[in-house]
Amino acid sequence: ARMGLPALTLLLAAGLLCTQASPSARSFQLDYEHNCFRKDGAPFRYISGSIHYARVPRPAWRDRLLKMYMSGLSTVQVYVPWNYHETLPGVYDFTGNRDLEAFLDLTAELGLLVILRPGPYICAEWEMGGLPAWLLWKPDINLRTSNPAYLAAVDSWLHILLPKIKPRLYQQGGNIISVQVENEYGSYYACDYGYLRHLLGSFRALLGSEVLLFTTDSTRAEELRCGTLQGLYATVDFGPGSNVTEAFGAQRRVEPKGPLVNSEYYTGWLDYWGEAHASTSAAWVARGLEDMLQLGANINMQVVSWQGAQPPGEYMFHGGTNFAYWSGADYKDLYKPVTTSYDYDAPLSEAGDPTEKLFAIRTVISKFQPLPAGPMPPATPKYAYGRVALRKYADLLDVLDVLCPSGPIQSQFPLTFEALKQVHGFVVYHTQLPWDVPDPAMLGAPPHSVCDRGYVMLQKEYQGTLERDGQTTLHVTGRAGDTLDILLENMGRISFGANTSDFKGLLGNLSLNSRPLSNWLMYPLAIDTAVQQGWPHTALPQSSSGGRAGPAFYTGTFETPGIAWDTFVKFPGWSKGLLWINGFNLGRYWTRRGPQQTLFVPGSVLHVGYPNNITVLELEGAPPTPLLLFLDRPLYNRTL
DSSP: OBTTBTTHHHHHHHTOTTTSSOGGGOOEEEETTTTEEEETTEEEOOEEEEBOGGGSOGGGHHHHHHHHHHTTOSEEEEEOOHHHHEEETTEEOOSGGGOHHHHHHHHHHTTOEEEEEOOSOOOTTBGGGGOOGGGGGSTTOOTTSSOHHHHHHHHHHHHHHHHHHGGGBGGGTSSEEEEEOSSSGGGSSOOOHHHHHHHHHHHHHHHOSSSEEEEEEOSOHHHHHHHOOTTSEEEEEEOTTSOHHHHHHHHHHHOSSSOOEEEEEEOSOOOBTTSOOOOOOHHHHHHHHHHHHHTTOEEEEEOOOOSTTOOOOOOOSBOOBOOTTOBOEEEESEEEEBOSBOOTTOSBOTTOOBOHHHHHHHHHHHTTSOOOSSOOOOOOOBOOOEEEEOEEEEEGGGGHHHHOTTOOEEESSOOBTTTTTOOSSEEEEEEEOSSOEEEEEEEEOOTTOEESEEEEEETTEEEEEEETTSOOEEEEEEOTTOEEEEEEEOOOOEEESSOOOOOOEEOSOOEETTEEOOOEEEEEOOHHHHHHTTTTTTSOOOOOOTTOOSSEEEEEEEOOSSOOOBEEEEOTTOOSEEEEETTEEEEEEOTTTOSOOEEEEOGGGOOSSSOEEEEEEESSOOOSSOEEEEESSOOOOOOO
């Protein structure tokens, strides 16, 4: 038995967790007199780790949670990304990998308690911090405030989500011991107490009066002032480099009594595209953890991008992967998109493997409470499937009829993704040169108006790339009537910064020698819909211009030798793009910029006994001999 829970092991062994005690006998409360939590009346301290179910394929949930339990954790902390479930207004998805209730039920089955963080904003380096991009379809909306349009959307969502949560609260017989309201709100510019009061009222109305509700903020006085509210227990977050006594002193200034809680103890650091892969010392993390446990503190282990002036973001005991388009971005003077891998030197690696850091943490925990009996489950098996040759299928501009079956939208000037109601991915902006350009002319965009990368084609010939906070001009020549196409890529909306209203696409008009271009056709691309339906593997072969650079699709197949194990794909000679295997979007690669050089492929994505279909969208230029290399380990720290 651990954490003062003598019945936990017995209940787990019997498969009857949370069923023997009647709901009315169960309680999880604050004890202000003794500065602790009380669970069913007894003093209680949790040691927790964060995991994002949205970043882990459902077949791997049990493996990751079991390893967390065997590490000595009593509790897991779980975010709920609103945009992962309400994909369009009033359209909800809680199936498959998005089955939140199945994930929560699995935590209970394995004997883990849950600290739930349902937002509505979560940060988490997740696309737009978990807020749905369709909120920006109302361009004057003020996010994370008392703005009526925003509150109406939040209330509608909470009335769907929280009734799923209530029967799983500890007081109701479940395993959710506390629920966070908003997330690090003190770091947001608005400081809108009316908004926090509205959320508090909604959570109480939908979850009841007994559940423990809390907030999390940094230890900065200004952030604690704006992020806390009477009726919500205030907790703090800080990393192993902090003075533990001073950090908890900041909590004591807003909560003079009650348990000490570090809701995000940062066990690693964040990666951005174009920067070196970060890591933290296992000994450093373990030492900070032991210092807090000696103070009797409650801890959740998580990682943050907080080095010097860097903004705080989320990370976890197990990170996982930003599949598809779910990676977010930070903004501090520059737009900084997050890598596809959410490994970030976590105690459990991206593929779920126990690391040296995990065992160091486990050793520290063993000094304060007994560990579960039995060995740590091993690393998941990996397989190097070797080289797979690909062939070019088609240039992107030659298959717009497939990728945008509804046809283009016409406008005198460019429209944003949000105006086009395009949530993720890509939009093609098409026009024609209005006059002859015999000498090189400057094709340019206003500052900060290319969001986030624009791949420029003139007469279907790739000219180069325009980039947010980077190169915003190219020199071109051509004749009147020549086609000009810009493929705009959304690299992920800002998840942490002064404002999360991160509009995408061409936010201003392109000009040629300072003369605005007009008469645009815009093609919102539904690439994932086509690939999930079997395209291009089920389509007739296309005649493609073999060596032309620029956005193009490549295809190939491979078979597994009777096993479907996890693997990692390397892109030798490729530049930047996306990878699908069997219709599953594995996310972005950017070998030319790094640091990440491989994409994680869960074995659950692969087929056994028949071919696995590979589709690659390369955006800048594929190697002369296009192939992929499947490895049994990742490559991270390779920045060119």
